[in-house]
Amino acid sequence: MTTRAIEQTQHCNDMADVRRAIDALDDILVPLLVTRGGYMTQAARIKQHGSQVRDEERIEAIVARVRERALQEGGEPDVIEAIYRSMMEAYIAYEHREFARQHAPGEGT
Numbered sequence: 001m002t003t004r005a006i007e008q009t010q011h012c013n014d015m016a017d018v019r020r021a022i023d024a025l026d027d028i029l030v031p032l033l034v035t036r037g038g039y040m041t042q043a044a045r046i047k048q049h050g051s052q053v054r055d056e057e058r059i060e061a062i063v064a065r066v067r068e069r070a071l072q073e074g075g076e077p078d079v080i081e082a083i084y085r086s087m088m089e090a091y092i093a094y095e096h097r098e099f100a101r102q103h104a105p106g107e108g109t
Contacts, residue, residue: 006074033087040091044098053095059088 012018047053063081070080 004072004074037091037094040095041098041102044095045102047099050096050099050103053099054092059085062088 010017010021012021044053063084066080066084067077070077
């Protein structure tokens with residue numbers, strides 16, 4: 001049987017332990033988020049119209065998927081949903097900028 005993510009949380013004796021653990025997780029999360037952003041750049045390149053950048057159906061599918069995953073991992077689905085909705089809004093804004101940049105006259109899409 002696989003270990004749920006919540007069970008990987010180590011006991012901390014003080015705030016220094018907590019901060020070290022969070023910093024270590026951030027060192028893993030940031031590169032993953034940067035990679036995720038790279039896919040937003042790819043999406044901006046592939047999409048033909050700026051109106052395609054925001055896809056409400058896809059947003060809700062992602063939210064449903066990560067809420068379920070949070071439950072499986074022993075986390076709080078409401079917290080994960082809030083994080084993902086905020087992250088997706090930031091990435092949608094980024095993708096709009098990338099779309100405009102990549103599809104600007106003379107950019108050779």
